[in-house]
Amino acid sequence: MLFFENDYGEGAHSAILKRLSETNFEKLPGYGSDTYTQSAKEKIRNACAAPDADVFFLMGGTQTNAIVISTLLKRYEGVVCAQTGHINSHEAGAIEYTGHKVLALPQHNGKIAADELRQYLTGFYADENHEHMVFPGMVYISHPTEYGTLYTKSELEALSAICRDYEIPLYMDGARLGYGLVCPDTDVTLPDIARLTDVFYIGGTKVGALCGEAVVFPKKAPAHFMTMIKQQGALLAKGRLLGIQFDTLFTDELYKKISANALHTASRLKAALKAKGYRFLLDSPTNQIFVVLDNETLERLRREVVFSFWEKCDDSHTAIRFATSWATAMDDVDALIQLL
Amino acid sequence: MLFFENDYGEGAHSAILKRLSETNFEKLPGYGSDTYTQSAKEKIRNACAAPDADVFFLMGGTQTNAIVISTLLKRYEGVVCAQTGHINSHEAGAIEYTGHKVLALPQHNGKIAADELRQYLTGFYADENHEHMVFPGMVYISHPTEYGTLYTKSELEALSAICRDYEIPLYMDGARLGYGLVCPDTDVTLPDIARLTDVFYIGGTKVGALCGEAVVFPKKAPAHFMTMIKQQGALLAKGRLLGIQFDTLFTDELYKKISANALHTASRLKAALKAKGYRFLLDSPTNQIFVVLDNETLERLRREVVFSFWEKCDDSHTAIRFATSWATAMDDVDALIQLL
Amino acid sequence: MLFFENDYGEGAHSAILKRLSETNFEKLPGYGSDTYTQSAKEKIRNACAAPDADVFFLMGGTQTNAIVISTLLKRYEGVVCAQTGHINSHEAGAIEYTGHKVLALPQHNGKIAADELRQYLTGFYADENHEHMVFPGMVYISHPTEYGTLYTKSELEALSAICRDYEIPLYMDGARLGYGLVCPDTDVTLPDIARLTDVFYIGGTKVGALCGEAVVFPKKAPAHFMTMIKQQGALLAKGRLLGIQFDTLFTDELYKKISANALHTASRLKAALKAKGYRFLLDSPTNQIFVVLDNETLERLRREVVFSFWEKCDDSHTAIRFATSWATAMDDVDALIQLL
């Protein structure tokens, strides 16, 4: 079977496994106080051009979202996001579990629109009953979004300006950030993100790591953030596991290099789909490709390829997703193209 | 420097790293639905002689405690434990964060006494105001305890009987379970634990894994336990990372074999300490050794050995802890003995 | 100024104040164990034709919603309601504070549609990712709704049937229940509600009481519901305050009699508005009247009448709400009609 189901189907990039082995018997202090973790943080600060950034490593995306959001929100605040935001739909209520409401705005190919955000915030404070309502305390965006789309730099600047006007943090979920950063169509860099957001994370799980996400506070983390990580059960005794992985990913730009593979393979696949007249659900510039298949094609492909069901379009058509990743072999893409 | 600070100073047992590498490029489904995770569960069921057990893998001890306890307790219940229980002191309030009180009983070398537990439960229901109080909804014990001590089989049977009388689950925190199971002094086996508790976990982080704990419900897990794991941010996309590790640890009894190393090295160190007239804070039969040092010795050893400060005894004496582990080299023990 | 702002502008019905005075120096046991509270419960059971019902008294609507919902939901569940449901918009995130998501469905004049509810539930379980999502664990409706509209008996039967198919409770927020029960257009009685829902509350605050809502579980309350009331800070030491009020309201059908006043006064006001050609935002059959005013009329009325702003319709029109209540004097209605 050809595998295009998701971008977390393999283990880790070989360089990571190699470093884990090489350092395995070094006796290191726990909880992220080891030298590899410190080195990884420094490399990330450099890559972000954010020398004062506070960096923390966590295990996965939902965990990161829950900790960052619950830690930054005040008791009476909720988090604003797109209707399709991961936190609003596919995290089993992890945000609400911490006591906060998710305030959904309309989505446009997975993104929120700056004017709608401003309208929402203005409207909130104009409502004379707003003290009986959940205050918007933070804005969550994902980049790439759940649909693989990207914000432009000017879109990010607009969102950032609104958040600063209202003095609420802008938070970017970068579960697939690598695939956004190396996209030929993007004008957004890591330093841009560090400049325009108040906190974001650099996804490892979907970009070459066994596990792990790097949370970056470009200015400053909340006081006692480590204790709150512990309180939510996310402080790893062997912090080295995350430190070594990110130290490797941020050595010699490995993170970007392996991200590029996902884009190259996706690009060839997209071109072939287009050439063969397939219809796209939407135009995604990164590693996720959303295609509308008729029932017959769906059944035929399913026998030889693993992909994700996305949504039923009508009785005879279904949208599906092909995902490539850092680990996708071009041979597999070619084999898939043969089958189309 | 000689390292006796804790039992999580190294990475993973080599067999684990080897298996992670061998399987690295297999394309596996996520969230614990892969074959290695299934195989690990089956091996654990066998080791526990509990063919119907539900097994789940989580990342670390605090996370496991928070998820198990918050999932099993009813809204109006708290968890009973020893004053020195890890959940009561060193988990940053992770249990309370989920909304539940920790109800502390007196500790006896880290253990709770069955008669005191029964007295507490009887007294609770006899108190006519008990509907205004937190109901005892679960009993938490650690084995080995935070002091390295072990419950005897008859002590466990007594606790288990009380819990069944009151229809509340008995939960064992087995962060260091391996070191308890192979202790020459114990009469408690894994099948005993599966028979006498309602849920327990088999610690991986401190016993040879990079990370990970195996939660075992000998009879049945709560409905939708996976969704609650997700809700608390603990569901790993690459579940293989935990599955492969535990599959390795439970192949050919590796878990017990590597645990034995901690006991052998501890045993030699204890004998030497005793021979040289050192005073023990308490008699611990597993891999943690608590010794009372005078200031002069403390200062002298500190220059060449890393160990844990435990508590100040008086102006001229301090209790410290030496910990051995699956990875401790006998040569290091011998070197330490030379320094004593 | 004429007062049509809301239905909680006055204190309590005189009969209530009289009973509070008459019983004031009786020495009664606390926490709802007094005879007046017992008597009130019995009268409510009778009025509901639900002899086995469990009845509890709480202080206000948001408190009641938070306690009922958080107590009935399982950890991994959320509550389904209309987009405009009070819990979704005007309770400051009280439901999310207890850890649960509010799952909003489209609203139709404040109501949810049975077919959309069934579609949502079917769709949820059909989604292969649903274990990563918040389970729908309860359905919340308000009756009258936030727009003063009412469910018909057949609509309630349809919702009830769906909830029973999915084995999730149907909960009715009856903050203004009296005004619904005495509406000439309704075919829904208190026994119908007790038969078709799993829990509902009979609003006191907006229907003649100083404070208080009566929660009715037609079959059975959750175990230790009183302890959970205490845990959420809602157990009144002087439970008599609530018991005496509801005992009075449910003596000689006082609750219905005083509710009728709100309907009579609203009815006369509506007729006059219609006769004078005012445009209604929607057709509400109970005590809330939603009218669209042009700016000039708005300004003119505002000088002599207190009413609620509802929403801006366009640059020259605004929707406002007139509310009548158990305490509205027909003279005030006539005075308002003069001003129209």
Add this chain to the structure above:
Amino acid sequence: MLFFENDYGEGAHSAILKRLSETNFEKLPGYGSDTYTQSAKEKIRNACAAPDADVFFLMGGTQTNAIVISTLLKRYEGVVCAQTGHINSHEAGAIEYTGHKVLALPQHNGKIAADELRQYLTGFYADENHEHMVFPGMVYISHPTEYGTLYTKSELEALSAICRDYEIPLYMDGARLGYGLVCPDTDVTLPDIARLTDVFYIGGTKVGALCGEAVVFPKKAPAHFMTMIKQQGALLAKGRLLGIQFDTLFTDELYKKISANALHTASRLKAALKAKGYRFLLDSPTNQIFVVLDNETLERLRREVVFSFWEKCDDSHTAIRFATSWATAMDDVDALIQLL
């Protein structure tokens, strides 16, 4: 039966019922924005000599404790209190339900000792593992305590100084504050309390009100405190119910005058008990009297007097509590004395 069971056995002081009736049909705005509530706040500010104080009215003691504590604590903090503190034992885990640990110190007749508090705080920060522990974020005391005892001014000054050194708020639970303020033995005044604490509440439920407690922040309340009150379900639509009661209690020093009755009656009862050779469990200077009875006396009194069981002392003795209140008639005291 003579009633000495508690201090909340009657309704409200007659002046309160009178004011509720007189103002009943005034049409007042909701949620505490009415003039009576404003007037009550101003009178309380004056009584406290705290012109900048923020004052809020809540319904009951547990609710007040849960809201104040959960609102002031940071996410990683717990509240320090005496082992016997109400929040630690008799509030059904209301504090933990909000996510925070109660950190118990030894009690001395219901009080905490300043030196033990300082030692605890010093020890906490000296512990190198404290980032894995719950930070002490607030100190809770009750005055009078659960045992009817009172802090002296110098004791309060010592606790206050420690809290200011550590920059954590000092919070006083004044459920029975009136009975403390008028105690002949006390040197603590309301202005002292406003000066030495950061927040406290003036109990109404046990001192003449139907319900209600006045929360006073001598300097400043947390931002959006009202929204958080709403979020915890405690915002009363008819805020007048609380405002009018406290406005009455703080007119012409009614609060103190009616409190004095509890002390006078308690004083006569204590003198008689002493004269007749009864043994006291402890010496309480306020309205709660703790007496040790032998079984025979216990049985005899029980037939004609309602009092509270406190604790079993030994097989033949039991400690019980007699409570007087603002409503206790001296005739009842005399009748009880006859029975002794």
